[in-house]
Amino acid sequence: xxxxxxxxxxxxxxxxxxxxxxxxxxxxxxxxxxxxxxxxxxxxxxxxxxxxxxxxxxxxxxxxxxxxxxxxxxxxxxxxxxxxxxxxxxxxxxxxxxxxxxxxxxxxxxxxxxxxxxxxxxxxxxxxxxxxxxxxxxxxxxxxxxxxxxxxxxxxxxxxxxxxxxxxxxxxxxxxxxxxxxxxxxxxxxxxxxxxxxxxxxxxxxxxxxxxxxxxxxxxxxxxxxxxxxxxxxxxxxxxxxxxxxxxxxxxxxxxxxxxxxxxxxxxxxxxxxxxxxxxxxxxxxxxxxxxxxxx
Numbered sequence: 001x002x003x004x005x006x007x008x009x010x011x012x013x014x015x016x017x018x019x020x021x022x023x024x025x026x027x028x029x030x031x032x033x034x035x036x037x038x039x040x041x042x043x044x045x046x047x048x049x050x051x052x053x054x055x056x057x058x059x060x061x062x063x064x065x066x067x068x069x070x071x072x073x074x075x076x077x078x079x080x081x082x083x084x085x086x087x088x089x090x091x092x093x094x095x096x097x098x099x100x101x102x103x104x105x106x107x108x109x110x111x112x113x114x115x116x117x118x119x120x121x122x123x124x125x126x127x128x129x130x131x132x133x134x135x136x137x138x139x140x141x142x143x144x145x146x147x148x149x150x151x152x153x154x155x156x157x158x159x160x161x162x163x164x165x166x167x168x169x170x171x172x173x174x175x176x177x178x179x180x181x182x183x184x185x186x187x188x189x190x191x192x193x194x195x196x197x198x199x200x201x202x203x204x205x206x207x208x209x210x211x212x213x214x215x216x217x218x219x220x221x222x223x224x225x226x227x228x229x230x231x232x233x234x235x236x237x238x239x240x241x242x243x244x245x246x247x248x249x250x251x252x253x254x255x256x257x258x259x260x261x262x263x264x265x266x267x268x269x270x271x272x273x274x275x276x277x278x279x280x281x282x283x284x285x286x287x288x289x290x291x292x293x294x295x296x
Contacts, residue, residue: 003254004253004254006253007239007242007250007253007254010239010242010246010249010250011239011241011242012069012072012241012243013068013069013070013071013072013243014064014069014070014243014244014245014246016245017061017064017065017069017070017228017243017245018070018071018082020061021058021061021065021070021082021085021086022085024054024057024058024061024086024089025058025085025086025088025089027054028051028054028055028088028089028186029088029089029174031046031050031051031182031185032174032178032182032185032186033178033182035181035182035185036178036179036181036182037181038181040181043181043184043185043188044188044192046185046189047184047185047186047188047189047192047193048188048189048192048193048197050189051089051185051186051189052188052189052190052191052192052193052194052197053189053193053197053199053226054089054189055089055090055091055186055189055190055193055194056190056193056194056197056199056200056227057199057226057227057228058086058087058089058090059090059094059098059190059194060227060228060230060244061086061228062083062086062087062094062095062098063098063102063228063230064228064243064244065079065082065083065086065095066079066083066095066098066099066102066103067240067241067243068241069241069242069243069244070082070083073241080095080096080099080159083095083096083099084096084162084163084166084167087163087166087167088166088167088170089186090167090186090190091167091171091183091186091187091190092167092187092190093160093163093164093166093167093168094163095163096157096159096160096162096163097148097160097163099159100154100157100160101116101148101152101154104116104152105117106237106240107293108290108293109207109215109216109237110207110215110285110286110287110288110290111287111288111289111290112287112288112289112290113151113152114152114290114292116147116148116151116152117207117285118151118285118287119143119147119282119283119285120147120150120151123136123143123282124281124282124283127281127282128281128282128283130275130276133274133275133281133282134196134275136282137195137196137200137271137274137275138195138196139195140194140195140200140203141190141191141194141195144194171183174186196271198223198267198268198271199223199226199227199267200267200271201219201223201264201266201267201268201270201271202219202223202227202230202231202233202267204267204270204271204274205217205219205231205233205264205267205270206230206233207233207285207286208274208280208284208285209284209285209286210262210264210273210280210284211262214261214262215285215286216233216234216237217233217234217261217262217263217264218231218232218233218234218235218251218258218261218263218264219231219232219233219263219264219265219267219270220232220263220264220265221264221265221266221267223267228243228244228245229244229245229247229248230244231264231267232244232247232248232250232251234258234261234263235247235250235251235258238250
């Protein structure tokens, strides 16, 4: 920032985010109507090939919204409720709990029992062969949802209760209008595309230590177009208040700080290497002891 103060001008809300996310939500509601009479095999096909991609993208929109980039820091409640709206096609309540834990991921990156992105000792011990690591990738949604309850349980917040009430109410409305198949389409898409799917390569690419001494990596490939530039992960951790649409500008302005760092060009290659490289696995994370920051 001292060398490139113009980076400060990139901070602040993204005026387009709310419209893009709204379009994705309504696209999924339209898809719910279109799939209501399909056979089950086509329900799961479209869930994996289309709807799940949108839902995974929406989880990354929620990631951006958790940093208040939809309406700005002065409108925190608008951001929280907009995240609940973005959550609707995902099928299960997610946004409020994600916000609660994601703050710790930035504040205590790699912190033992604080950063719940860190796999448990059981995961590292058991999922250590190619076949088991492949299974672990399929089960990622399960581990990501249950691990916080085991590693760092926190009291349920009012926003989480409201998130669940809104989500299940909308699920019930969709079910009453069009039956069970649209609900399965939404939830199956979420589970499948947060598991073993090319987009899910970002879960491994971001913080698994492919090279000793480097615990955070960026990805500069084309899937950033579908994921709100979550691949620009070094840039994001340096400047979490800059929305994803402007992270490429950070790299362009301060190129000498990023161009020589190791990075990924393919999330599919990341998944392949993770499964078949014996030196990689759930243990391939930096874990450190962090002191709790004092709350202001």
